[in-house]
Amino acid sequence: MGRCYRIATIPGDGIGKEVVPEGIRVLDRAGALFGFSFEWDQLPWSCEYYSVHGEMMPADGLDAIRNHDAIFLGAVGFPGVPDHISLWGLLLPIRRRFEQYVNLRPIRLMPGMNTPLANVAPGSIDFVIVRENTEGEYSDQGSILAEGTAQETVVQHSVFTRRGVDRLLDYGFRLAEKRDGKLCWATKSNGIFVAMPYWDARAELIAGRFPGVETSRYHIDILAAHFVRDPGRFDVVVASNLMGDILSDLGAACTGTIGVAPSANLNPAGEYPSMFEPVHGSAPDIFGRNIANPIGQIWSGAMMLEQLGEAEAARAVMDAIECVMIEGPRTPDMGGRESTQAVGKAIAEAMAGPA
Numbered sequence: 001m002g003r004c005y006r007i008a009t010i011p012g013d014g015i016g017k018e019v020v021p022e023g024i025r026v027l028d029r030a031g032a033l034f035g036f037s038f039e040w041d042q043l044p045w046s047c048e049y050y051s052v053h054g055e056m057m058p059a060d061g062l063d064a065i066r067n068h069d070a071i072f073l074g075a076v077g078f079p080g081v082p083d084h085i086s087l088w089g090l091l092l093p094i095r096r097r098f099e100q101y102v103n104l105r106p107i108r109l110m111p112g113m114n115t116p117l118a119n120v121a122p123g124s125i126d127f128v129i130v131r132e133n134t135e136g137e138y139s140d141q142g143s144i145l146a147e148g149t150a151q152e153t154v155v156q157h158s159v160f161t162r163r164g165v166d167r168l169l170d171y172g173f174r175l176a177e178k179r180d181g182k183l184c185w186a187t188k189s190n191g192i193f194v195a196m197p198y199w200d201a202r203a204e205l206i207a208g209r210f211p212g213v214e215t216s217r218y219h220i221d222i223l224a225a226h227f228v229r230d231p232g233r234f235d236v237v238v239a240s241n242l243m244g245d246i247l248s249d250l251g252a253a254c255t256g257t258i259g260v261a262p263s264a265n266l267n268p269a270g271e272y273p274s275m276f277e278p279v280h281g282s283a284p285d286i287f288g289r290n291i292a293n294p295i296g297q298i299w300s301g302a303m304m305l306e307q308l309g310e311a312e313a314a315r316a317v318m319d320a321i322e323c324v325m326i327e328g329p330r331t332p333d334m335g336g337r338e339s340t341q342a343v344g345k346a347i348a349e350a351m352a353g354p355a
């Protein structure tokens with residue numbers, strides 16, 4: 001047997017436990033067709049684990065997976081466990097410790113998806129959001145001053161480092177070079193007038209190193225409007241942690257159900273493992289009914305193949321997803337009546353090997 005990739009596998013909570021096996025099914029099939037294999041190290045880290053052990057993962061959990069080739073995650077979070085515990089107890093430590101500073105979210109209108117936008121055809125929306133994933137607005141630095149008095153004042157700091165901003169922009173420009181050669185970045189320099197002009201200045205400086213890339217700068221508010229009015233104009237969209245987070249949900253909403261949206265948390269240099277997870281959460285409202293759409297998980301798996309250097313296999317997975325989106329079967333969120341497994345199996349079977 002050829003190459004074998006060791007994957008830290010964290011199904012997590014709710015429908016994460018239903019869609020991860022479908023991701024594994026499709027990736028195993030891709031491996032069989034293209035001559036590689038996986039070792040899926042299953043880790044029970046989740047809210048259920050928390051309810052037994054009082055922590056989302058063991059204290060030495062991150063050390064245990066730092067040499068894996070990648071992390072394949074379903075979803076974490078469940079009613080009864082506060083969000084900050086699942087977030088700060090598992091997801092954020094992984095993103096920060098493994099310097100997964102790029103959060104990559106493809107926004108693509110695929111066939112068979114019901115978009116709320118008028119006059120857009122499949123293929124006409126195809127861009128990626130490159131979101132900063134480790135610093136910025138999501139900091140734990142802040143305080144409440146004069147608490148309990150009429151002067152009560154709350155301060156929350158956003159923290160941007162030159163290293164953090166530059167490395168994100170650098171990734172965005174390199175990606176634009178490989179795609180259609182267009183990059184825009186989102187700021188709000190007229191309102192947030194220290195941090196955002198800093199972003200603008202760094203972006204303009206770094207743009208000088210990529211003369212082949214056409215750049216534009218948008219304020220976040222008008223950028224959001226263009227996502228809805230003219231999404232076809234975008235190629236690579238670079239944004240800070242908070243702005244990128246909001247744009248990702250907006251982009252996913254413009255292209256259909258959240259059940260198909262994928263994401264990657266990348267450590268581009270490969271010093272640490274990168275993590276691949278669908279955009280959706282654990283969806284407690286549909287958990288246990290076997291109707292969760294597995295496509296977001298499977299598409300995240302295709303991104304993992306790409307990062308592992310298996311670009312041909314990644315393309316085969318994407319082609320199979322597209323084929324099933326057109327021909328079915330479909331889960332209820334896409335207007336069908338089929339199960340999670342039926343869709344996973346259909347995608348695995350639709351995959352073709354090397355030409």
Ligand code: ATP
Nearest residue numbers: 077258259280281282283284285286292293294333
């Ligand atoms: P989180 O806080 O973890 O992001 P959330 O509260 O934002 O979670 P989700 O768990 O993503 O929400 O669910 C939002 C809605 O989308 C729910 O109604 C859920 O049933 C639906 N949904 C999410 N994922 C899927 C999926 N894979 N297939 C079908 N429906 C889904």
Ligand code: MG
Nearest residue numbers: 249279280281
């Ligand atoms: Mg959410």
